[in-house]
Amino acid sequence: MIGIVVVSHGPLAQGLIGAAEMIVGAQADLRAVGMGAAADMDHLRSEIESAVQAVGGANSALVLVDLLGGSPSNASAYLAVAGTPVICGVNLPMLLELLMAREASTPRALADHALQAGKDNIIDLGQRLAVAAG
Amino acid sequence: MPVLHMRIDNRLIHGQVTVTWVGSVGANRLIVTNDQVATDPVQRMLLPAAARGVPTSVLSVDDTLAYVASEQGQREKIMIIAKLPTDGLRLLLGGLKPVHVNVGNQAPTPATKFKMITHSIAATSEDAKTYREIARLLGTQLTSQMMPSERPADVLSLLQKNGL
Numbered sequence: 001m002i003g004i005v006v007v008s009h010g011p012l013a014q015g016l017i018g019a020a021e022m023i024v025g026a027q028a029d030l031r032a033v034g035m036g037a038a039a040d041m042d043h044l045r046s047e048i049e050s051a052v053q054a055v056g057g058a059n060s061a062l063v064l065v066d067l068l069g070g071s072p073s074n075a076s077a078y079l080a081v082a083g084t085p086v087i088c089g090v091n092l093p094m095l096l097e098l099l100m101a102r103e104a105s106t107p108r109a110l111a112d113h114a115l116q117a118g119k120d121n122i123i124d125l126g127q128r129l130a131v132a133a134g
Numbered sequence: 135m136p137v138l139h140m141r142i143d144n145r146l147i148h149g150q151v152t153v154t155w156v157g158s159v160g161a162n163r164l165i166v167t168n169d170q171v172a173t174d175p176v177q178r179m180l181l182p183a184a185a186r187g188v189p190t191s192v193l194s195v196d197d198t199l200a201y202v203a204s205e206q207g208q209r210e211k212i213m214i215i216a217k218l219p220t221d222g223l224r225l226l227l228g229g230l231k232p233v234h235v236n237v238g239n240q241a242p243t244p245a246t247k248f249k250m251i252t253h254s255i256a257a258t259s260e261d262a263k264t265y266r267e268i269a270r271l272l273g274t275q276l277t278s279q280m281m282p283s284e285r286p287a288d289v290l291s292l293l294q295k296n297g298l
Contacts, residue, residue: 040241069184070149
């Protein structure tokens with residue numbers, strides 16, 4: 001199973017995991033790292049890397065961060081350069097699809113899945129209902 | 135064209151900078167200034183990507199001064215992100231004349247005697263000396279302002295209030 005670490009500004013990562021577990025139940029190998037206002041980059045980087053270790057290690061994990069160019073993604077850059085997939089722009093549908101798909105997958109395949117799932121699930125409900133109503 | 139804004143921030147380019155400051159300042163070039171960061175190949179790749187479309191250079195203090203003085207630098211609207219107060223001071227001592235200098239985030243360095251002067255700025259007595267020197271050279275207020283929409287606070291008053 002591929003481990004997942006969600007990294008965010010403040011409590012978003014913990015909140016996303018809470019929301020996901022409300023839907024699919026408690027999950028193993030899933031960790032949140034929430035950056036505080038006075039975070040030190042080196043400390044944040046080591047927190048993320050420890051969380052990756054805890055969910056299965058750099059060759060068997062995926063990192064999901066909230067925002068490209070934010071400190072959570074910047075602190076994950078060394079992992080990304082070393083080959084662990086780091087996906088920016090995490091959202092709840094993306095996380096849910098990954099939790100369902102991660103049993104039989106590779107980090108790279110799961111990363112491609114994340115990119116697609118994140119985009120596909122941003123939907124204008126009114127338009128969707130209009131289409132459904134014909 | 136003078137440098138519009140210098141931000142002292144040891145988190146470098148991050149969400150607050152890309153989402154709010156670049157637009158508010160009206161910069162069309164970002165320079166991240168720190169001698170160590172300028173030699174880190176990951177940071178040199180990462181920071182331009184983190185800037186999300188704003189042309190970005192990662193330079194040493196000396197190279198920053200040279201860039202700002204260059205023909206290209208003169209044509210641009212530059213925002214500088216200095217990693218440390220000492221980087222900012224070295225730029226001012228080198229003749230840089232930013233319109234505004236603002237302190238963003240300074241995470242505490244473990245094992246130093248620091249005080250949190252705001253919820254995101256740690257300062258030691260050494261840092262306090264550096265900030266005072268920056269304010270003296272600048273001749274205007276050295277501010278602490280997380281977001282462009284926030285009211286700026288005066289860094290020297292914050293230092294004084296904390297006994298630094």
